[in-house]
Amino acid sequence: MRRFGADYLRETRRGMWADSRDALADLRLSEAGSVLDVGCGTGELTAVLREECAGRVVGLDRDPGLLAHVAGPVLRGDARALPLPDDAVDVVVCQALLVNLPDPDAVVAEFARVARERVAVIEPDNAAVTVDSTVDAEAALARRARQRYLDGAATDVALGAGAREAFAAAGLTDISVRRYDHERVVAPPYAAREVEAATRKASGADLRERRDTMSGSEEELDALRESWRAMGRDVLRQVRAGTYKRRETVPFHVVVGGADTDRG
Ligand SMILES: C[S@@+](CC[C@H](N)C(=O)[O-])C[C@H]1O[C@@H](n2cnc3c(N)ncnc32)[C@H](O)[C@@H]1O
Structure with missing residues (x-):
């Protein structure tokens, strides 16, 4: 499976959930006494969950190098076999995890085993990403590169709202889907990292x-x-002239379902 660097995760999540958290409403975080963020990486979502939930929020990942960046309690473990007993936490959630795993159904079933109240997954539809740019060729080239990525992926990187089928299969109830568009805007004045991205x-x-x-x-x-x-050379020219603008929109879908706490 693909490995993620801490810088990449911080950069791609920058500003996510800063503008609106309406799409997280069905997680009912303010009512949760405990939340597990599976595949938390550097803890970008974990930090948002901690702001919204007064209870205990634990980040879990299989990569100890990424977990070292997460403030607060963490667990090392595998999403496919969580190191927790049945009904261990109120809410189990993940962000951009299922798109990287070959068997999302089994992972959602494992989340349902551990969740007392709710399961939530926040997954992108990478086939529906859009780019607007002041450099004419950029949107079409980004589409070409994305198509190569979609064709080369071994997992369903366009899963998005399709995760609801895994919820139904796992016996989760009252399934809801909300959309959150993560917009990444580059505009003057440029941060050093944006100039570096243009150079790259x-x-x-x-x-x-x-x-x-x-x-x-x-x-x-x-x-x-x-x-x-x-x-890229045109991008760099426009950056130097202070005229470059780019907006990338990545649609994420938040699927939430109720866990059946009566396991007989
Ligand atoms: C795309 S990153 C998302 C990180 C974070 N949720 C976010 O949105 O910024 C996927 C994360 O899932 C973790 N991961 C992949 N497979 C895993 C598994 N089987 N068990 C636990 N974590 C896993 C990776 O180490 C990585 O941190």
């Missing part, structure tokens, strides 16, 4: 690092990278 586009370094996650022959990917670098 111009060198093709960003695409080269994603090589392993993309489908296509060496020749096809080299051709994509050449066009990408030309686009």
Whole structure:
């Protein structure tokens, strides 16, 4: 399975849930005495959960290097076999975990085993990401690169609202789905990391690092990278002129279901 770096997770989650938390309403976090955030990574969602819930919020991940970045209680473990007894916590939640796992149904069933009250998953639909940019070629090239990523993925990276089927299969009840659009905007004045990202586009370094996650022959990917670098040089020119603007929208779907606490 794909490994994630702490910088990548911080960067891609920057500003997420800062504008609105309406889509988290069905988790009823203010009523929860305990919450488990599975596949918490560097704890970007865990921090939001701690702001919304007065109870105990624990982050769980299989990667100890990522867990070292999480403030507060953490557990090392596998989402497919959680190191907790049945009905151990009120709410079990994950964000951008199921899209990376080959068997989301089994993972949701495991969440249902451990949850006393509710299960929630927050998963992106990576096929529906959109990009608007002041550099004409950028949106179309981002679409081409994304298609290579979708074709190369071994898991359902466009799962999104489709997770509700796993909820029904796990016997979860009162299933609801809400959408949250995570918008990432680049506009002047640019942060140092945004200038660095433009430089990496111009060198093709960003695409080269994603090589392993993309489908296509060496020749096809080299051709994509050449066009990408030309686009990146335009991005860099506009950044230097202070005219570059880009908006990327990643749709996430929040699926929530009630856990059956009467297990007989
Ligand atoms: C895309 S990251 C999402 C991190 C975090 N939830 C967020 O939204 O920023 C996926 C995370 O799931 C973790 N992960 C992957 N497979 C796992 C498994 N079987 N058990 C526990 N964690 C897992 C990875 O280590 C990584 O931290």
